[in-house]
Amino acid sequence: MNKSWINLIMGVGLAGSVAMAAGTANAEEHETAAGRAKADFVNYCASCHGLDGTGNGPMASELKGKPADLTLLSKNNGGKFPYMKIRKTVDGSMETGSLRAHSSKEMPVWGDVFRRGAGADGSKYMVAQARIMSIIDYIAAQQK
Template sequence: MRIRSMFLVSLTAVPLSLSIGASQALADGAGEFMRSCAVCHGADGRSNTSFSDLLTVAPPNLTTLAANNDGVFPMLEVIQMIDGRTGLRGHGSEMPIWGDRYQGEADMAGQYGAELIVRGRVLELAEYIASIQE
């Protein structure tokens, strides 16, 4: 009976820890967005900044990505755009390749650990962008 109780408690704890992890990832994504993306895309993601006028290719309004895709958020395309290492270049090559930047910051984790860190950070950012859809 004790083992069964422990099993049931662990089944309850897993979704709770995942929801806490998801909310932390969203908070981390929001912070990263403010540090790295808001200068071009605006704090609200609508790309209404004075800096965006200086770019040769206007950054898109990130709050309408789902609306412009038949109501479905294009998660894979957003991840590839943020990462930039797949050959898909953002905004006509003007957008920085965040995957390379994150890779350089995570190199201390070794080749495979760094890649996991990079993918996690890109996903956190993409999840945040998904959360600001109108």
């Protein structure tokens, strides 16, 4: 093989490697909001509520009460998704006693977890709120 062919092959290989690296970085930067919401649901909710949201997670049997079936929230609320009630529950701003899991402290207050280290300018607080809202949107999309 002559030198020009070797240079061509090496150049194409280098260009391909750079393009692949850029594509990977670009894919990571542009991860979909739905993908992030699902990942947060899996990481923070599924251990009790199950991957399908029906309340059958691996930790469900360890709890005093059965976790809510998150797929029936709209059905159990007259066909309307109780967005604000769920936001306040996840955020931790729901009044004590309003929900069994929240009032017994079995359900962690994820708003506190997401807000840890919030900056004085409030930007991290806003990121935490956006994260909570995206999880709720994910749950809303799972309604039966």
